[in-house]
Amino acid sequence: MRVVTGVVGNDIHVVANRLIEISLKERGFEVFNLGVNTYLEEFIDAVIETDANVLLISSLNGEAEGWSRDLLFLKSRFDLDGVLFVIGGNLSVGEAKEEEIIPKYKAYGYDLVFHQVDLNVGLDIIEDTLKGKR
Amino acid sequence: MSQNSNRLEIDIGSTYFKIGTNGKTNQYFRDFTTNIYNDVKNKCGEIISKYKKNDIFICSSANGGLSTLIIGISSLFSIKYATNIAFNSGINIIDTLLYSKIDEAIPPKEIIDVVIIAGGIERVKSKFDNRLLEYLKEVKYSNIVYVGNGTDREFLKSNIDNLVILENIIDNRLQIREDELKEYLTNLYQNDIVGKEEIKKLYSITSNQIYSTPYIVNRSLPKLRSLYDVADPFLVIDIGGATTDIHYSTDLVVNKNILTSSSYDRLVFKKLGVYKSRESLVFGAKNNEFVYELLDYLMVNENILEEDTLKATTILMQLAIFLVLYQVSKNSNDYISLKLDILNSIVVTGGVSKVLSQDDIDKIVRFFYKKILHFDTIPAIIIDREYKIWTLGMKEVHSV
Numbered sequence: 001m002r003v004v005t006g007v008v009g010n011d012i013h014v015v016a017n018r019l020i021e022i023s024l025k026e027r028g029f030e031v032f033n034l035g036v037n038t039y040l041e042e043f044i045d046a047v048i049e050t051d052a053n054v055l056l057i058s059s060l061n062g063e064a065e066g067w068s069r070d071l072l073f074l075k076s077r078f079d080l081d082g083v084l085f086v087i088g089g090n091l092s093v094g095e096a097k098e099e100e101i102i103p104k105y106k107a108y109g110y111d112l113v114f115h116q117v118d119l120n121v122g123l124d125i126i127e128d129t130l131k132g133k134r
Numbered sequence: 135m136s137q138n139s140n141r142l143e144i145d146i147g148s149t150y151f152k153i154g155t156n157g158k159t160n161q162y163f164r165d166f167t168t169n170i171y172n173d174v175k176n177k178c179g180e181i182i183s184k185y186k187k188n189d190i191f192i193c194s195s196a197n198g199g200l201s202t203l204i205i206g207i208s209s210l211f212s213i214k215y216a217t218n219i220a221f222n223s224g225i226n227i228i229d230t231l232l233y234s235k236i237d238e239a240i241p242p243k244e245i246i247d248v249v250i251i252a253g254g255i256e257r258v259k260s261k262f263d264n265r266l267l268e269y270l271k272e273v274k275y276s277n278i279v280y281v282g283n284g285t286d287r288e289f290l291k292s293n294i295d296n297l298v299i300l301e302n303i304i305d306n307r308l309q310i311r312e313d314e315l316k317e318y319l320t321n322l323y324q325n326d327i328v329g330k331e332e333i334k335k336l337y338s339i340t341s342n343q344i345y346s347t348p349y350i351v352n353r354s355l356p357k358l359r360s361l362y363d364v365a366d367p368f369l370v371i372d373i374g375g376a377t378t379d380i381h382y383s384t385d386l387v388v389n390k391n392i393l394t395s396s397s398y399d400r401l402v403f404k405k406l407g408v409y410k411s412r413e414s415l416v417f418g419a420k421n422n423e424f425v426y427e428l429l430d431y432l433m434v435n436e437n438i439l440e441e442d443t444l445k446a447t448t449i450l451m452q453l454a455i456f457l458v459l460y461q462v463s464k465n466s467n468d469y470i471s472l473k474l475d476i477l478n479s480i481v482v483t484g485g486v487s488k489v490l491s492q493d494d495i496d497k498i499v500r501f502f503y504k505k506i507l508h509f510d511t512i513p514a515i516i517i518d519r520e521y522k523i524w525t526l527g528m529k530e531v532h533s534v
Contacts, residue, residue: 049253
């Protein structure tokens with residue numbers, strides 16, 4: 001299973017990014033880590049070039065909301081059926097309720113949304129979802 | 135005739151040719167009524183006769199460069215990587231096609247020197263199908279090369295005549311792998327130079343390989359500090375008669391996702407020159423939203439663009455500098471955006487350096503930084519009036 005991951009937008013949380021990469025590799029995923037400060041377009045293009053099964057975007061400073069608005073448009077330009085779109089981290093600037101955030105991001109085009117969820121819990125859910133998809 | 139022990143270096147451009155010896159460079163306007171060889175011999179026959187064939191070194195950008203069509207499956211990886219390699223191999227004219235849009239794409243009418251097909255890391259499902267073959271039937275090309283994933287290799291090889299297959303330009307970490315394609319394109323460029331009758335004749339005065347001028351300039355950049363007081367990151371602007379080349383520190387690239395072996399990349403503005411491409415330069419200038427404000431700042435009006443005077447040439451060269459900076463700024467969505475806000479030095483070379491004064495260049499760069507970037511300070515500007523960059527590059531390539 002291949003995963004493209006990275007931190008979206010003007011966000012330089014490189015430690016979290018490395019932890020995600022290490023954790024994914026530990027679970028047997030083939031990881032393509034685009035690093036920090038990554039544009040949404042680059043994530044999509046990386047999925048196309050690698051045939052990734054999962055796109056896992058992280059965001060720590062809450063900027064993801066602004067960067068995710070074009071996701072549906074970008075997805076519509078390519079055949080990305082079967083790719084699991086996941087976002088996790090701190091998904092809002094300031095206080096926000098999970099029951100508001102999750103539907104918002106799902107409307108942007110993400111299949112799984114993890115707001116302030118422990119990394120391993122999130123990765124367990126991704127693995128379960130992939131097993132269900134197979 | 136006595137033999138001179140030094141070297142004679144010759145650069146053949148589309149508008150000028152220049153000859154350098156003993157640290158001095160002279161420039162001559164091309165006589166378009168005769169071929170390059172006769173022109174060089176007529177103007178400099180005497181000096182050439184003083185040198186042995188193996189002491190004469192020639193580079194040329196007068197062959198017009200190769201035209202390239204790049205077909206890739208994504209803009210930011212396969213197309214971007216192939217474009218980067220092509221520019222750094224001396225290719226001037228590049229068109230790109232995103233494979234997902236191939237059904238609606240109109241094939242180019244002119245003959246393409248080389249088609250490059252790229253896409254995918256090594257082990258992926260098939261990315262190319264019959265739509266590519268149908269499209270290629272409509273394209274007239276001289277060479278075609280595949281540098282994409284392993285899965286499609288057999289399918290394309292058995293369906294495309296004379297397809298050259300090289301290693302994938304995308305490695306399994308999604309990084310660029312440039313060596314094989316770069317070597318292939320550089321050789322193609324060399325063969326093109328040699329194949330051109332006019333250039334071929336120049337081998338009667340030199341026994342050394344004739345290189346492309348952009349390649350020569352690029353080779354000098356790591357040692358530019360030995361010539362000038364430049365600080366990284368810097369930008370070299372080479373405005374010629376037909377095209378404008380820029381060479382830039384890769385640290386300047388916004389959203390840099392390419393890690394190449396070289397720290398300096400090249401980009402060509404194929405229709406930005408002050409003689410052969412004058413019309414398209416004027417057209418480009420008139421379509422820029424800031425041009426009238428700029429002309430006003432230079433205390434002229436748009437009528438100057440139609441004049442054939444030294445003042446008009448000066449203004450056109452200033453406009454060319456402005457347009458180059460504008461097109462690589464974040465205001466433009468072209469191939470590349472550079473972080474001009476962290477730029478430390480601008481080095482100006484090429485024909486423009488013989489015409490513009492330090493004040494002319496300072497003025498235009500100041501306008502750009504003030505108007506577009508809202509900066510009060512500008513990078514240090516160095517003018518390479520004696521073409522020392524080219525001379526250094528020649529020495530690097532033909533290492534003495």
